[in-house]
Amino acid sequence: MILRKVIRLLVVLGVVTFLSYVMLNLLPGDPTVQILGMSATEEAREQLRQEMGLNSPLFVRYADWLGGVVTGDLGTSYITDIPVLEALVDRLPVTLELLVVAQVISLALAVPLAVAAARRAGGAIDQALTTLSFGMLSTPVFVLGVVLILVFAVHLRMLPATGWTPISVDPYWNFLSVLLPSITLAVGQLAVYSRLLRTDLIATLQEDYITLARARGLSPRRILWRHALRPSAISLITAIGLNLGGLIGGAVIIETLFGLPGIGRLIVDSIFARDYLTVQGGVVLISVGYVLVNFAVDLVYAAVDPRIRRA
Amino acid sequence: MPRRLGWTFWLSAGWIGLLLLAAIFADLLPLPRYDETLAGAPQSGPSPAHPFGTDGLGRDMLSRVVYGARVSLGVGIGAVLLGLVIGAPFGLIAGYRRRAADAVIMAVNDIALAFPALVFALAVVAFAGAGLSNVLIVLGVLGVPAWTRLIRGATMAFAEREFVVAARALGARDSRILLREIVPNVALPASSYAFIGMAVAVVAEGGLAFLGLSVQAPTPTWGGLINEGRGIMETAPHIVLAPSFVMFLTVLSFNLVGDRLRALTDVRQSGLEPARPSAATPLPTGEHEVAGTLLQVADVRTHFETPRGTVRAVDGVSFTLERGRTLAVVGESGSGKSMLIRTILGLLPGAGAVSGGQVYLEGREIGDLAPAEKREILGTRFATVFQDPMTALNPVRTIGTQVMEPLRVHLGMDRKRARQEAVRLLASVGIPEPAQVLRRYPHQLSGGMRQRVTIAMALSCDPDVLFADEPTTALDVTIQDQVLRLIHRAREERDLAMILVSHDLAVVSQWADEVIVMYAGKVVERGPAAALFERTRMPYTEALLQAIPRLDDPSHHRLRVIEGRPPDPARLPPGCRFQPRCPYAGERCETEEPPLVRAETPDHLYACWFPVGTGAGIVEGTESRGR
Numbered sequence: 001m002i003l004r005k006v007i008r009l010l011v012v013l014g015v016v017t018f019l020s021y022v023m024l025n026l027l028p029g030d031p032t033v034q035i036l037g038m039s040a041t042e043e044a045r046e047q048l049r050q051e052m053g054l055n056s057p058l059f060v061r062y063a064d065w066l067g068g069v070v071t072g073d074l075g076t077s078y079i080t081d082i083p084v085l086e087a088l089v090d091r092l093p094v095t096l097e098l099l100v101v102a103q104v105i106s107l108a109l110a111v112p113l114a115v116a117a118a119r120r121a122g123g124a125i126d127q128a129l130t131t132l133s134f135g136m137l138s139t140p141v142f143v144l145g146v147v148l149i150l151v152f153a154v155h156l157r158m159l160p161a162t163g164w165t166p167i168s169v170d171p172y173w174n175f176l177s178v179l180l181p182s183i184t185l186a187v188g189q190l191a192v193y194s195r196l197l198r199t200d201l202i203a204t205l206q207e208d209y210i211t212l213a214r215a216r217g218l219s220p221r222r223i224l225w226r227h228a229l230r231p232s233a234i235s236l237i238t239a240i241g242l243n244l245g246g247l248i249g250g251a252v253i254i255e256t257l258f259g260l261p262g263i264g265r266l267i268v269d270s271i272f273a274r275d276y277l278t279v280q281g282g283v284v285l286i287s288v289g290y291v292l293v294n295f296a297v298d299l300v301y302a303a304v305d306p307r308i309r310r311a
Numbered sequence: 312m313p314r315r316l317g318w319t320f321w322l323s324a325g326w327i328g329l330l331l332l333a334a335i336f337a338d339l340l341p342l343p344r345y346d347e348t349l350a351g352a353p354q355s356g357p358s359p360a361h362p363f364g365t366d367g368l369g370r371d372m373l374s375r376v377v378y379g380a381r382v383s384l385g386v387g388i389g390a391v392l393l394g395l396v397i398g399a400p401f402g403l404i405a406g407y408r409r410r411a412a413d414a415v416i417m418a419v420n421d422i423a424l425a426f427p428a429l430v431f432a433l434a435v436v437a438f439a440g441a442g443l444s445n446v447l448i449v450l451g452v453l454g455v456p457a458w459t460r461l462i463r464g465a466t467m468a469f470a471e472r473e474f475v476v477a478a479r480a481l482g483a484r485d486s487r488i489l490l491r492e493i494v495p496n497v498a499l500p501a502s503s504y505a506f507i508g509m510a511v512a513v514v515a516e517g518g519l520a521f522l523g524l525s526v527q528a529p530t531p532t533w534g535g536l537i538n539e540g541r542g543i544m545e546t547a548p549h550i551v552l553a554p555s556f557v558m559f560l561t562v563l564s565f566n567l568v569g570d571r572l573r574a575l576t577d578v579r580q581s582g583l584e585p586a587r588p589s590a591a592t593p594l595p596t597g598e599h600e601v602a603g604t605l606l607q608v609a610d611v612r613t614h615f616e617t618p619r620g621t622v623r624a625v626d627g628v629s630f631t632l633e634r635g636r637t638l639a640v641v642g643e644s645g646s647g648k649s650m651l652i653r654t655i656l657g658l659l660p661g662a663g664a665v666s667g668g669q670v671y672l673e674g675r676e677i678g679d680l681a682p683a684e685k686r687e688i689l690g691t692r693f694a695t696v697f698q699d700p701m702t703a704l705n706p707v708r709t710i711g712t713q714v715m716e717p718l719r720v721h722l723g724m725d726r727k728r729a730r731q732e733a734v735r736l737l738a739s740v741g742i743p744e745p746a747q748v749l750r751r752y753p754h755q756l757s758g759g760m761r762q763r764v765t766i767a768m769a770l771s772c773d774p775d776v777l778f779a780d781e782p783t784t785a786l787d788v789t790i791q792d793q794v795l796r797l798i799h800r801a802r803e804e805r806d807l808a809m810i811l812v813s814h815d816l817a818v819v820s821q822w823a824d825e826v827i828v829m830y831a832g833k834v835v836e837r838g839p840a841a842a843l844f845e846r847t848r849m850p851y852t853e854a855l856l857q858a859i860p861r862l863d864d865p866s867h868h869r870l871r872v873i874e875g876r877p878p879d880p881a882r883l884p885p886g887c888r889f890q891p892r893c894p895y896a897g898e899r900c901e902t903e904e905p906p907l908v909r910a911e912t913p914d915h916l917y918a919c920w921f922p923v924g925t926g927a928g929i930v931e932g933t934e935s936r937g938r
């Protein structure tokens with residue numbers, strides 16, 4: 001079981017990196033132009049290509065690069081001369097903090113909202129949540145971010161609009177600087193999570209064991225939180241794992257909007273600079289993160305549902 | 312059954328239509344051109360001349376937003392069509408020809424999910440050139456996996472349906488089946504998803520434009536407008552708010568239209584409690600005397616409002632029950648017997664149920680009690696065992712947690728005492744090694760063991776009335792008898808009153824003191840078990856009795872089943888509800904519903920115009936009380 005899962009995820013990793021490598025390399029745009037500028041002679045370019053190994057077949061170059069990746073060497077950017085791994089590790093904490101805080105915010109709100117909505121499906125709270133989540137789902141992150149900046153930073157002057165304070169420098173300012181971006185990122189998740197959990201809760205509430213719990217005279221609150229929540233959580237947990245790719249997309253925009261020095265910003269900058277290796281490194285990092293999170297999700301499954309634990 | 316789309320749908324569709332028209336005919340509108348600088352004073356707020364104000368170069372914002380809609384809607388619609396054209400055929404084939412295609416689709420899905428789509432879109436657009444067609448193609452292609460998944464799911468659902476299976480069996484060509492039977496049915500979910508997909512594409516295009524990677528200036532895009540306005544947000548917030556607002560409305564409209572279309576195929580769901588507790592007025596109750604017996608059920612009813620009409624699941628059931636007695640409720644499935652139990656206990660599903668009638672415990676009506684008092688009675692006076700032990704226990708909680716819970720909640724025991732008591736209870740229902748079983752999960756026990764656990768739980772708070780709803784039907788034949796004996800022993804030891812719901816008359820005749828026979832929600836015969844079985848009056852009871860396999864039957868004797876089917880609960884026949892299946896039916900049965908009348912034995916009641924074994928109709932002057 002575990003072994004099959006490992007193999008599957010490794011295959012996913014391989015295909016994702018290969019596809020992205022091939023596509024990035026097939027796209028038009030000559031890296032030598034970026035490095036040497038427009039005015040360089042063709043001989044100089046050719047020499048550079050030789051040095052960079054750009055003339056060997058694509059597959060060989062991918063194999064070379066992959067060999068490096070396995071040993072922890074993602075190459076060194078032609079543009080900035082910084083080792084890709086170093087650049088990524090440097091930026092990673094910012095993005096991690098953003099993602100984690102956003103997840104915590106969205107889950108902390110989504111679970112109670114879903115429980116309240118499922119208690120009386122079709123009732124006032126449920127309808128309000130439905131309406132609200134439509135609004136939240138329909139607000140693009142850059143629209144929401146701009147509005148939040150306008151309200152909280154420009155008008156109320158409660159929070160900084162842009163910029164980043166590392167936690168090691170000042171935890172309080174770090175918290176303030178991560179707050180708006182993570183709320184922006186959390187809103188869409190909140191809508192998705194609360195809808196998913198609500199639907200599954202309602203399905204669970206039709207089960208015999210819930211009817212029997214009611215027949216035993218247990219209170220609605222106890223039934224919802226202690227009896228129904230855990231068996232209903234599987235889709236939610238799955239979504240948390242699968243959503244990472246989508247979250248990274250949001251993070252790219254949010255880091256640009258709020259001026260956070262994270263992975264997303266690094267990837268955007270590298271794309272504009274035609275810094276293939278760094279972009280490629282970013283893709284690897286994201287896919288590895290995806291695989292790791294999904295491993296963790298599998299472990300959480302077993303904790304939530306004993307039937308999944310293997311005897 | 313047509314369902315309404317609701318006003319949100321039409322409002323949203325109207326907004327999309329309006330925007331679409333404005334985008335197409337933007338050149339004809341009385342607006343300054345989007346790139347005309349100094350159409351008004353730079354950064355001026357909304358005014359009659361410029362409803363959305365002007366931007367930093369004095370360009371009219373309304374015009375820029377309208378022209379921006381061209382890009383947004385163009386990409387939205389284009390990308391969805393592209394994704395559909397590529398993804399739908401894959402999905403149809405994968406859903407129709409399962410096995411081979413399934414593996415491939417799953418693998419592609421895995422990869423698509425691990426792939427950071429927006430990063431990829433950014434890279435492609437950046438390297439291939441930012442422009443309408445590139446953005447459209449990239450977003451369209453990125454939507455293909457989702458389309459394949461959706462169409463595959465919808466196709467699979469329909470490929471199983473009778474009409475498709477029938478067409479396949481008749482040897483219709485696959486392409487014909489796909490085109491004639493499946494495509495029309497997949498069209499609704501697909502059109503719903505098309506709108507949601509457009510919302511996704513519009514947002515994605517906006518994100519690219521915001522990063523400067525969509526159609527390039529001077530052509531305005533919504534994302535680009537928001538990005539431009541960002542810098543001067545403090546002095547001229549309208550520049551950023553106007554496109555933001557329009558974009559929000561548009562995405563919302565796409566989502567709402569998609570959702571309303573999807574909702575056309577939805578089933579109604581209910582939560583833990585009814586959505587609006589006060590909305591349903593209780594059904595009227597017939598007159599009755601409060602007897603003060605342990606349990607009295609008076610004229611209990613439960614009706615469901617369904618799109619097909621009112622379903623009278625329980626239609627006026629009355630009885631009384633004394634301590635130490637067993638009342639059996641029998642009938643075919645769908646006769647309302649399980650629903651009767653749920654109505655008495657107040658455990659109706661929320662959606663569309665209306666109930667009426669009264670339940671008294673020792674003369675006190677329990678329907679009027681406060682929720683906490685009602686729960687106290689449910690927990691300590693009543694106990695319930697359901698049919699299927701596989702679904703009766705919570706799969707994610709240990710047996711110990713579940714058995715100990717009522718003890719702790721209702722009897723206020725601490726953890727240690729509750730554990731000791733739980734061990735004792737499990738031992739008392741014949742579970743070996745009870746201390747170990749407490750640590751197990753339900754799926755680790757056999758069906759018989761699980762049912763013993765649910766019985767132990769039912770007995771834990773020393774109840775007075777036990778409701779047993781087909782307690783052995785789901786069990787192995789060999790275990791059935793053990794469990795019945797266990798229940799019976801508990802009943803004797805504790806002097807419990809029991810309501811035993813069963814379709815098995817052999818079981819009923821062995822254990823019950825009194826019997827109620829239900830048909831289509833109504834009591835059709837009721838009386839002491841001996842009288843009812845020996846002097847059966849109602850043809851339906853007779854039919855049930857004849858359907859029991861007898862041990863002394865010669866082996867070649869054919870098991871008799873009751874002819875016909877139970878009636879459609881939403882379309883009951885007029886007159887006697889059993890009339891279409893009744894061998895004795897006469898003319899009167901088609902028009903008049905027979906009331907419950909008294910037979911010659913005391914307490915024996917039946918509802919029939921031509922009762923069995925009497926040769927005639929009603930015995931003179933014995934109209935029963937109530938109905």
Ligand code: SF4
Nearest residue numbers: 887890893900919920
């Ligand atoms: S009333 Fe008529 S139809 Fe109904 S059970 Fe009696 S004989 Fe049959």
